[in-house]
Amino acid sequence: MIRNQDQFDVVIEADQRIESDDWMPEDYRKTLIRQIAQHAHSEIIGMQPEGAWISRAPSLRRKSILTAKVQDEAGHGLYLYGAAETLGPDRSELLEMLHTKKQKYSSIFNYPTPTWADVGAIGWLVDGAAIMNQVPLCRCSYGPYGRAMVRVCKEESFHQRQGFQIMLTLAEGTEEQKVMAQEALNRWWWPSIMMFGPPDTESIHNARNMAWGIKRYTNDELRQNFVDASVPQAEVLGLTVPDPDLVWNEERGHYDYGEPDWEEFMQMVRGEGELPAERIRTRLDAHNEGAWVREAAEAYAAKRREVAA
């Protein structure tokens, strides 16, 4: 068991894991609570844009797949809230932080999903970017977070594949369907690129979080990996990535790509506008409408204790 800073440093230096009953620096604890909670918030807010498409999915199979995916997002949220709670805070405190916007969720869920092709693009690109982020998190220095991520990553793989398959079906379909797929790619490419966060030169916590083993690769490294993986996939779809600066750089062995609109990103992170307000409203409604279930569960448990006594 780790009891002080020196022992903590030795474990981090040796790239071993910290467990919940270990001593840890207060900033390490705070950083993790925030990161894991915001990750959990993102999972459950992420249920909304796709959940809205379940009733409109084009076949029973697609409805089943989308339902399973939205169930998974709920499950991932629960794994992560559980991991965050090992660091001290109570579940209700964490939800309160989401509901009062004191903690954020990924701004990727503040973009609209006007067509069925958006569901495909989300699976392919947004889940693809999430996987790129999450795979290294399986080796996060905080054990409970890393173990939750192993489970999440294992389940996430079908999310990306089903999304790509939707895109492929549309891309091989009628001219109208192909246009739908291209427009969804146009809408989701840049937001996905920005999911990796600000450039390394402006990311204030990169170095510290890398030193702590919370982060394994920088934002720009992950972003490059994502571009390199996604461009050939777009080629298979016969679609065009909406970046005029995109070009293969033989020397670097990577794609060069254009600069995203970071002003738009900051706007999205600030969560201004109608859609972010709707996300929180929908979450609060679900929470409030579920109050009677929580009360009934508590009343039933109290009654059983009474009967047993």
Next chain:
Amino acid sequence: MSPGWPLWEVFVRARRGVNHVHFGSVHAADEETALQAARDLFTRRQEGVSIWVVRSSDVVASDPDDEDELFDPAEGKDYRFPTDYKLPAEVDHM
């Protein structure tokens, strides 16, 4: 050994970063001696770095008779697995 001693379930963490895993059970008079017994019985060869003991009577288990209704509904939902999605060979490693 007094017949009144409770049974304890023993969970051992093999090393930092992995789950505690159920190793077995011990008989002991209280939690402290249960931990001691678990340590003596299950970690003679450095099998672990951390032990949990839980009173067996505190474990809430699913009823074996409910197995079908609990776990059958997950059957036949192949679309929950990545292998259910056939993709072109160039992108199949996705």
